[in-house]
Amino acid sequence: MHVVIINGSPRVKQYSNTDKILKKFTEGLTENGTTFEQYEVSDRKQWDSIRGAYNNNKNILIAIPLYVENIPGLLLEFLETLAPKNDGTKLSFILQGGFAEGSQLRCGEAYLEILAKELGCEYGGTLVKGDNFSIRFTKDETRERITSRYREMGREFAAQGNFKSEACRKFTGPETFPLKIRIMVGMVFATVARKSFKKIAAGLGCTKPLGYRPYK
């Protein structure tokens, strides 16, 4: 099997969480001989090549960070330039986001099925997973811990050819957290997490409180 992988993130590759996820995913994907080629929508110079790859291949995977409950505007702009295929091409998706609950990604996931249909492709399912916001701010073992889970899903995709298996469904984790966890995590976010966000912000050169209002 050969897969065309499109990283649909507008963020430059160096800082793209989706790219870090794909690195692990493709490690698993290629273990048994599956091959792939990867493109970045963030780089407009690649758009002609991506269109070519889309037209000439029948197994396409778009990896997407959730932007306001759906796909990023830049990816949509690119997709608007494609013609529907109607030739049995399979279109599958990896949808990732910051919030940890599966429920946060369902509205975006529902659109991807519509999108596959609009592009005249067979829907190969969507691998849904949140809790990925911090990838770009982590290094070494922490980054490995967050992203390495995708390696197994790469193997799964190579074996199944889609994301419709029970293993993929389970990969999402909980739809929402039980009340006990919410209270606990809520406390963490009011204290420890606020501090860690401040630290990240200071590292980026931020001099204002995170709740600052620049406009009156």
Add this chain to the structure above:
Amino acid sequence: MILLVNTTSDTSVSEEIKRLAKEAGKDIKVIEVADKKIGNCIGCNYCWLKTPGECTVKDDYEEIFKEIIHAKELWVISDTALGFLNHKGKNFFDRILPIATMNLKFKGKEMRHVARYRNTPNVGIIYKGEADGAYLNRWTKRCAINFESKSLGAHSSNNIKEAVACM
């Protein structure tokens, strides 16, 4: 104030809405953005973490953003593509990110970003062209949850009166 932002190049819909809303005694402000420069969100997260509340992309969006934070209702007119808003309509929503802060809290069963401003505009969509109306309604509701406000619905431009009745 009701803020109506037209991301399409057809002003007939926005003009008609303005007329009907004024007839109904509404305080409405229309911004035409077809000729304005509004880029896509590049996902840098600087509006949350480096320059809180301020977008890195310097274009015509900032002036509109200053109006959004004071609006009681935000209505966006958008062309459609691939069953959804087209990229211009979606970019408009992607760029609204500085309205939220990095800080998080649970609201109901889900985690949310804490709003940056006290005013949180309700949000409505008017879509021009073919789209999945049921999906657009679902999406608008989810957007409103993120803005800590209410959805005013997604309405086809063929049914302007329905939209105005929701203002």
